[in-house]
Amino acid sequence: xxxxxxxxxxxxxWRERWAADRIYNVSMDSDLPKYYFLTMLPYTSGDLHxxxxxxxxxxxxxxxxxxxxxxxxxxxxxxxxxxxPAENAAIKRGIHPMxxxxxxVERMRGQLKTMGAMFDWDREMVSCLPDYYRWTQWFFLKLxxxxxxxxxxxxxxxxxxxxxxxAREQVWGDDRHCERCSTPVVKKDLEQWMLRMTNYxxxxxxxxxxxxxERVRAMQTNWIGRSEGVEFRLPVADSHLSxxxxxxxxxxxxxxxxxxxxxxxxxxxxxxxxxxxxxxxAYREQATRFSEIERLSTERQxxxxxxxxxxxxxxxxxxxxxxxxxxxxxxYGTGAIMGVPAHDERDFDFARRYGLPIPVVIAxxxxxxxxxxxxxxxxxxxxxxGQFDGLPSSEAWDKIADYMEANQIGARRVNYRVHDWxxxxxxxxxxxxxxxxxxxxxTVPVPEEDLPVLLPADAEFLPTGESPLKYHEGFRYTTCPRxxxxxxxxxxxxxxxxxxxxxxMRYTSPxxxxxxxDPVEGxxxxxxxxxxxxxxxxxxxxxxTRFFTKxxxxxGILDFDEPMxxxxxxxxxxxxxxxxxxxxxxxxxxxxxxxxxxxxDSVRAYLMFIGxxxxxxxxxxxxxxxxxxxxxxxxxxxxxxxxxxxxxxxxRAQAERDLRRITHKTIKKVTEDLEGFRFxxxxxxxxxxxxxxxxxxxxxxxxxxxxxxxIEALLLMLAPSCPHITEELWQRIGKPYSIHLQxxxxxxxxxxxxxxxxxIVQVNGRxxxxxxxxxxxxxxxxxxxxxxxxGAQRHIEGKQVAKVIYAPGKVVNIVVR
RNA sequence: GCCGAAGUGGCGGAAUGGCAGACGCGGCGGUCUCAAAAACCGUUGGAGAUCAUACUCCAUGUGGGUUCGACUCCCACCUUCGGCACCA
Numbered sequence: 001x002x003x004x005x006x007x008x009x010x011x012x013x014w015r016e017r018w019a020a021d022r023i024y025n026v027s028m029d030s031d032l033p034k035y036y037f038l039t040m041l042p043y044t045s046g047d048l049h050x051x052x053x054x055x056x057x058x059x060x061x062x063x064x065x066x067x068x069x070x071x072x073x074x075x076x077x078x079x080x081x082x083x084x085p086a087e088n089a090a091i092k093r094g095i096h097p098m099x100x101x102x103x104x105v106e107r108m109r110g111q112l113k114t115m116g117a118m119f120d121w122d123r124e125m126v127s128c129l130p131d132y133y134r135w136t137q138w139f140f141l142k143l144x145x146x147x148x149x150x151x152x153x154x155x156x157x158x159x160x161x162x163x164x165x166x167a168r169e170q171v172w173g174d175d176r177h178c179e180r181c182s183t184p185v186v187k188k189d190l191e192q193w194m195l196r197m198t199n200y201x202x203x204x205x206x207x208x209x210x211x212x213x214e215r216v217r218a219m220q221t222n223w224i225g226r227s228e229g230v231e232f233r234l235p236v237a238d239s240h241l242s243x244x245x246x247x248x249x250x251x252x253x254x255x256x257x258x259x260x261x262x263x264x265x266x267x268x269x270x271x272x273x274x275x276x277x278x279x280x281x282a283y284r285e286q287a288t289r290f291s292e293i294e295r296l297s298t299e300r301q302x303x304x305x306x307x308x309x310x311x312x313x314x315x316x317x318x319x320x321x322x323x324x325x326x327x328x329x330x331x332y333g334t335g336a337i338m339g340v341p342a343h344d345e346r347d348f349d350f351a352r353r354y355g356l357p358i359p360v361v362i363a364x365x366x367x368x369x370x371x372x373x374x375x376x377x378x379x380x381x382x383x384x385x386g387q388f389d390g391l392p393s394s395e396a397w398d399k400i401a402d403y404m405e406a407n408q409i410g411a412r413r414v415n416y417r418v419h420d421w422x423x424x425x426x427x428x429x430x431x432x433x434x435x436x437x438x439x440x441x442x443t444v445p446v447p448e449e450d451l452p453v454l455l456p457a458d459a460e461f462l463p464t465g466e467s468p469l470k471y472h473e474g475f476r477y478t479t480c481p482r483x484x485x486x487x488x489x490x491x492x493x494x495x496x497x498x499x500x501x502x503x504x505m506r507y508t509s510p511x512x513x514x515x516x517x518d519p520v521e522g523x524x525x526x527x528x529x530x531x532x533x534x535x536x537x538x539x540x541x542x543x544x545t546r547f548f549t550k551x552x553x554x555x556g557i558l559d560f561d562e563p564m565x566x567x568x569x570x571x572x573x574x575x576x577x578x579x580x581x582x583x584x585x586x587x588x589x590x591x592x593x594x595x596x597x598x599x600x601d602s603v604r605a606y607l608m609f610i611g612x613x614x615x616x617x618x619x620x621x622x623x624x625x626x627x628x629x630x631x632x633x634x635x636x637x638x639x640x641x642x643x644x645x646x647x648x649x650x651x652r653a654q655a656e657r658d659l660r661r662i663t664h665k666t667i668k669k670v671t672e673d674l675e676g677f678r679f680x681x682x683x684x685x686x687x688x689x690x691x692x693x694x695x696x697x698x699x700x701x702x703x704x705x706x707x708x709x710x711i712e713a714l715l716l717m718l719a720p721s722c723p724h725i726t727e728e729l730w731q732r733i734g735k736p737y738s739i740h741l742q743x744x745x746x747x748x749x750x751x752x753x754x755x756x757x758x759x760i761v762q763v764n765g766r767x768x769x770x771x772x773x774x775x776x777x778x779x780x781x782x783x784x785x786x787x788x789x790x791g792a793q794r795h796i797e798g799k800q801v802a803k804v805i806y807a808p809g810k811v812v813n814i815v816v817r
Numbered sequence: 818g819c820c821g822a823a824g825u826g827g828c829g830g831a832a833u834g835g836c837a838g839a840c841g842c843g844g845c846g847g848u849c850u851c852a853a854a855a856a857c858c859g860u861u862g863g864a865g866a867u868c869a870u871a872c873u874c875c876a877u878g879u880g881g882g883u884u885c886g887a888c889u890c891c892c893a894c895c896u897u898c899g900g901c902a903c904c905a
Binding site for chain 2: 337815
């Protein structure tokens with residue numbers, strides 16, 4: 001008997017050997033084609049949990065598979081280390097964020113290593129270290145130089161718990177809460193740094209160059225929120241003023257019976273008549289207070305106040321009242337609308353409430369001229385619309401837009417929901433924004449050669465709502481790089497998503513100090529061929545990094561359009577109770593516990609076996625034992641001696657052919673499953689294969705060449721998923737080190753071909769019998785055999801055979817009446 | 818409301834036009850053992866019938882349809898999950 005499978009002994013042993021031999025460290029110096037495989041870097045939150053394993057272990061298996069297929073695969077790992085959670089955790093523990101974060105990096109790196117992944121640790125990056133954030137600052141300067149970064153006073157979302165502003169993307173849910181701490185945000189007007197993501201809105205909608213999941217594409221498309229319409233000016237009656245409005249329905253313009261301004265609109269006070277002033281100002285005050293808390297209530301009455309002024313419909317000269325109402329938002333379009341109650345639900349409600357006329361201008365097909373019960377928003381025929389009457393509304397859309405353009409009333413315009421990216425944070429733990437404000441020179445970028453602008457270690461970083469760096473005099477007061485006079489530094493830090501927008505570039509040449517990355521290395525490795533990670537970043541990191549790439553292309557730093565060519569989103573691993581893992585529920589699974597018992601290979605394989613990777617699913621402690629049992633059986637089968645008395649076979653050659661066929665069929669199945677990220681069915685196929693081999697081991701087939709081929713194929717196919725046990729067994733069967741430097745086995749269609757196939761016999765589509773035929777048996781023969789089968793006979797008897805259909809190699813269906 | 822994904826045994830899931838339930842968990846029966854655990858072997862969707870594992874019927878969220886044949890394709894709906902949402 002061989003010794004037992006003891007993962008605790010073999011796993012650390014091989015990990016040390018691989019590291020010592022540097023078998024996973026890659027360079028450009030290779031004849032093989034490159035493949036950049038990237039998995040999202042972890043945030044330095046403390047412990048590595050099973051979710052990290054779920055994200056990384058299957059990624060590692062896939063990266064290893066690609067490597068075995070003959071690619072020069074880079075698979076790097078690093079740490080996203082700046083940002084609120086680390087800072088908050090450090091404050092809670094009363095230690096410095098740098099200390100806390102670097103402790104976590106240390107700890108998490110150690111935990112990551114127990115996974116046995118083929119990470120190239122020489123390439124590790126940590127975003128909070130000066131040799132990294134120096135280049136984050138450098139990118140900021142480049143964006144600034146190219147007009148893509150600007151400072152503006154804007155109404156921003158502010159998290160009162162985190163004491164900082166947030167980007168629009170970091171505000172979630174119905175109650176508009178902070179993505180990190182779930183506290184509802186408040187509005188503030190602040191001078192903030194923004195990146196011109198909206199410049200790229202259209203390009204970001206184009207996914208034709210990348211193979212990304214439909215889900216992510218839909219979410220980004222939705223987020224960008226492109227809509228085509230017309231912007232035109234509404235002249236104010238008895239005034240030289242006019243109000244720009246945006247509409248996606250120019251075809252309804254003749255139906256306008258009022259206009260509405262958002263409460264915050266700049267013309268509100270100008271247009272309000274003295275008599276209406278008191279009511280309007282009161283409403284505005286109430287509305288701004290309301291908008292924070294109650295705006296989500298969909299049942300809310302649509303309310304507003306009349307300004308006392310009138311606007312003129314530029315198409316027909318009709319005079320309509322101008323209202324102020326909070327159902328119009330300042331943040332979208334022009335902050336003012338034309339009210340067309342007959343063809344917009346909100347305008348309809350509003351008109352009903354204030355007794356405004358609701359004239360129909362687009363007639364439904366069978367309209368009898370009566371007033372509408374509800375807004376009609378479908379296409380129809382134009383009525384009451386002057387020269388456009390009688391046209392289908394879809395046609396009138398363009399005709400009216402053309403007319404407006406020709407008569408300089410307005411012009412076609414595209415509107416987006418997406419905003420520019422707000423990157424200022426009033427917190428300590430981030431990369432300082434490399435800008436100096438000088439009384440003489442104004443806003444001055446820090447010269448590149450002065451980077452990094454170091455984050456002072458001795459700042460008082462407790463959050464107050466203002467930037468902690470503002471209170472660090474040594475940091476704040478400086479001299480102007482341009483005139484040498486007294487100046488102040490920008491004291492806000494950058495959103496941590498800035499750091500993660502370019503980390504994949506840094507991996508290509510981590511020590512490089514002439515730029516963010518060595519252009520030669522960058523040119524070799526980028527773009528990323530395969531990216532994997534969670535869906536939660538669909539409209540954050542994944543949108544930002546695409547924007548960043550396009551901006552870098554325009555600046556001349558990169559020469560491609562998309563950072564990651566292929567994306568795969570894994571699902572979420574749930575607790576044993578089918579609920580999201582959380583400390584409060586007490587359903588958190590700690591991978592360390594399992595590594596010490598069943599071993600890393602079992603954890604890896606179990607995570608892949610649970611179900612489709614993109615779907616996630618509940619952890620099951622019995623399930624992992626099943627997978628561990630499988631590895632035990634593989635161990636026993638491969639490592640243990642052959643039985644002394646093998647069962648003799650009647651036809652040894654046949655048994656050998658059968659074994660080869662199973663082997664090649666399995667290679668085919670496993671290869672295709674790995675290509676498609678179907679780890680669960682891949683492992684099921686390997687289990688089935690192993691079960692077959694366990695049985696075959698009792699027989700003389702073990703003395704044929706097919707047997708050792710089968711054992712080798714089994715280990716090679718299992719190697720990406722379970723790197724330790726396969727390395728150990730590979731050595732024990734006397735093969736040269738390392739299994740991870742071997743090529744992936746190829747399947748031979750000839751060997752995989754069935755000698756006999758089972759054809760299903762159906763009568764009227766129901767399975768009644770099975771027959772065995774040769775794969776290329778002629779159709780007539782198969783049909784006859786099917787008709788003769790006892791199962792078919794039973795159901796044909798006394799009936800008439802109308803038709804016999806043969807789906808080659810699969811089924812014969814006999815249709816009877 | 819709009820966009821996206823999903824609904825299959827006791828459980829995780831497999832099969833994407835051709836044997837529904839691969840593989841695994843759990844259950845049941847057995848071998849080994851003083852006994853238990855582990856390991857191994859057998860069995861396991863439901864109902865009926867049978868000496869029988871011959872056989873018959875039912876079954877993939879619901880209702881229709883296409884097809885010789887539908888978990889799979891089409892139409893309508895229900896439910897769940899995720900995203901967006903007073904976006905003009």
